[in-house]
Amino acid sequence: MTDRTMAAPAERKRGEGVKLVYDILRDDIIDLVLPPGSPIDEIQLAERLSMSRTPIREALVRLASEGLVTTLPNRSTVVSNIDFLNLHTFFDAITLMYRVTTRLAAEFHVPADLDVIRARQAAFAGAVEAHDALAMIATNRDFHAAIAEAGRNPYYTGLFCRLLDEGRRILRLYYSSFEDRLPQRYVAEHEEMIAAIAARDVEGADRLAKAHADQIVQQIQQLIARDRRQTLAL
Amino acid sequence: MTDRTMAAPAERKRGEGVKLVYDILRDDIIDLVLPPGSPIDEIQLAERLSMSRTPIREALVRLASEGLVTTLPNRSTVVSNIDFLNLHTFFDAITLMYRVTTRLAAEFHVPADLDVIRARQAAFAGAVEAHDALAMIATNRDFHAAIAEAGRNPYYTGLFCRLLDEGRRILRLYYSSFEDRLPQRYVAEHEEMIAAIAARDVEGADRLAKAHADQIVQQIQQLIARDRRQTLAL
DNA sequence: TGTATTTTATTTGTCGACAAGAAAAATCGC
DNA sequence: GCGATTTTTCTTGTCGACAAATAAAATACA
Structure with missing residues (x-):
């Protein structure tokens, strides 16, 4: 507790x-x-x-x-357990949600939305800078949730937040200390997404979101693969 | 009650x-x-x-x-009220869900899934034949829910079922008796979707699902537009 | 008569208790 | 000693009661 x-x-x-x-x-x-x-x-x-x-x-x-x-x-x-046998359903859904929410944010955001998104990004960057993996996981979720809110489709926002939280749980299994090396490129990718959203570049936002999602999915898959190799080595 | x-x-x-x-x-x-x-x-x-x-x-x-x-x-x-001011979010989400669930059904279904889907279609066709609008609304929901289940992604199934139920509530506002004339073409469209799914034609399934969703969206929009015109005529 | 205030009635949020169902422990039989 | 059965303990699902918050009705005032 x-x-x-x-x-x-x-x-x-x-x-x-x-x-x-x-x-x-x-x-x-x-x-x-x-x-x-x-x-x-x-x-x-x-x-x-x-x-x-x-x-x-x-x-x-x-x-x-x-x-x-x-x-x-x-x-x-x-x-609830994390369903590792069916992670492909999670990956499929979260990739799609990254895409549609970021597209919609590019289309429907208002100025105040960008303020929130940028504040969330600043918090994320701070966590990466401080090598604070747990804060990074939490602030990443908040950043993308703000993007979803700016897209103004509550159905997508609801599903996406659920998926982001599930992603947090998965990542939390592998990041358990403050010493982990955090990929700095995520900060840059977030900035690019913000720029595309601000420019109302819907297709650009979609492309960046997909690439970003692919990175996240790959990261999780590598973490799991690393874990599995250790098991087999026993 | x-x-x-x-x-x-x-x-x-x-x-x-x-x-x-x-x-x-x-x-x-x-x-x-x-x-x-x-x-x-x-x-x-x-x-x-x-x-x-x-x-x-x-x-x-x-x-x-x-x-x-x-x-x-x-x-x-x-x-809960039906948010008529923001129906576009509903239309956007349900169209996307029609597409992804039907695609996934084409990709991942097993033979027993088709049995269920066909049984649901038979019930739907029976309701249309009987001019039973209320049963049509309910069996249409069940038919598409079965397709979603065959697609085996619980995230999509969950959201889709929620949207289908919301669609039922909207349609129920306009179909309140057994005398309404029901579009027979929906039965044919369902059959085409089943054939594409059975043939594992993912792109075909997607195309049919989108066309079907567009029909549903258009039907709802016409129902709503028709209602508003009557009001102004007074 | 209309508005503001007070009183009364109703509904909601939570409480602690009871009993059914499940889990754990003890007992029995081989 | 092991498995089956019985007993005991624990947890869950629901109950009805209490009191806070809200809504409705009554009263007071201009």
Whole structure:
């Protein structure tokens, strides 16, 4: 559990309970504080958060709808596993979403959107500069989510954010310290995407987004391949 | 409320409560028995279904995650409105999903998938033959959902089904009786799509799916445009 | 009569308790 | 000692109650 759990019993108004639990659990799942497959005990959680089980259950329903936890009747809720056997579906979907959201941002953004996107990029660049892999993973997600929001199609934004979060979980499996070497070229690629979006170059944005997605997919595949080779070497 | 509400107090095992409420409400929302904007009263619902509010609240959380209801803290949950001002986002997303799911079905289907798809098409054709608009709307959704399942990408299937259900709600606004004249050409288009999928003609499937989506979009636009003209004539 | 304020009624969010179902531990039989 | 069965413990699903927040109704005032 995050430190936030200890702070949770602080003042909260009626009606804020479910969201508080949801936020805490969601962060913990994505940051692998709660690793895939781990059971979620309602009673323990209720004790730790000093609240009854009801809002916790409601938060779990919401998390289940987002695929972050898996529930079956009369059984413990568990943190959803990452489906490594079917990563191609994830790669396919996230590549498509990178493309359509970036296209739409080039087409529909307003000036304030660019401010947000640029602020997110600055945070991402800062994380890369600081060799902070965990912050990089989080700020990368936020950067692309801002692009999706600028594209103004809630269906795509919803799916894309879900996929980005799943990507965070996958990456978090492999980046577990502050010492990892982070690819600087992602910062440059983000800048190019921002320029294409600002210039309303829809096709350019699409092309850059696809190339960027391909890089990410390749990175994940290499991380997994490296992992598998270690296993076979045993 | 549907007739099913009256039958609901029949035997149900522990753990089946939430799903029962979810299914009932979902059907009622999509069939516009509960029209957009209408409030959902937990207490009334609990009385009618002879159960406590807890499972009802959990079902509502799930429905909220799927966009079918809208909740705010300390306020009545309401059935989500259809966002007519931003239908272009819906059209964009559903067209893309028609295409990618049909492509993937052409690529990844197995023989049993075709059996399901064909059965769904037979049901659809039967509904068209019977001039049963409501059944047509429902079976059309099921037909395309089966194609999406055959494509085996859960991310697309999830989004597509959500969009298809939203399409059902929109169409249900305009088809309210059994007397409407139904376009026979949709049956033929479905058959062509099945043939392309069976032949594993990915590009053909894509082309047919896009043309089909364009037809649906156009139909909805005409329905909406027709409605507006009547208003101005007063 | 219309508006502002107060009171009352209703609904929602959460609580703690009960009991069903599942998991773990203990016991039994070979 | 191992597997099957029984008992105990634990967790989940739901219950009904309480109280906060909201909505509706009533009252007061100009």
